């Protein structure tokens with residue numbers, strides 16, 4: 141059962157503004173969650189490339205505990221979302237949905253009317269529930285199949 145948590149006060153900041161210990165925790169969780177992120181250098185490179193490619197990497201923080209809640213990456217040029225992750229301790233409280241709404245609003249501010257992302261098959265239902273549509277599959281950089289999800293903003 142999902143519920144939002146009004147008692148958890150959160151803010152979204154740029155990854156570059158995060159304290160080092162939060163950046164390290166994010167990298168640890170990326171490596172734990174996704175096998176294709178092989179090591180710290182790989183994640184660092186992914187973030188650097190995102191930032192250099194007209195993108196931004198955002199982090200949601202729990203204001204009261206200074207813990208990391210979740211992340212989302214936005215490529216403004218390609219209007220593409222990547223790196224959607226909510227820390228296990230904060231899952232199923234509406235934070236994933238809020239991170240996606242935040243990203244959609246950021247894109248709308250740049251007059252973007254559509255957005256895409258790639259996900260693994262088991263995550264399609266999550267996005268469809270949030271208004272995304274399935275648009276086929278592609279082979280991703282890591283060689284695995286990515287399900288192409290799109291949404292009109």
Ligand SMILES: CC(C)(COP(=O)(O)OP(=O)(O)OC[C@H]1O[C@@H](n2cnc3c(N)ncnc32)[C@H](O)[C@@H]1OP(=O)(O)O)[C@@H](O)C(=O)NCCC(=O)NCCS
Pocket residue numbers: 141142143173223224225226227230231232233234235236237238258259260262263265266269
């Ligand atoms: C996917 C993920 C970001 C969801 O974050 P979350 O904060 O737990 O999700 P929310 O609480 O905002 O859920 C929003 C809605 O999606 C539903 N939902 C959550 N996880 C789901 C899942 N795995 N499959 C289907 N629906 C899901 C919720 O029930 C909720 O539905 P509602 O709005 O109708 O009540 C989180 O589980 C995660 O980080 N997973 C590991 C990384 C990952 O796979 N990221 C996606 C990369 S493409």
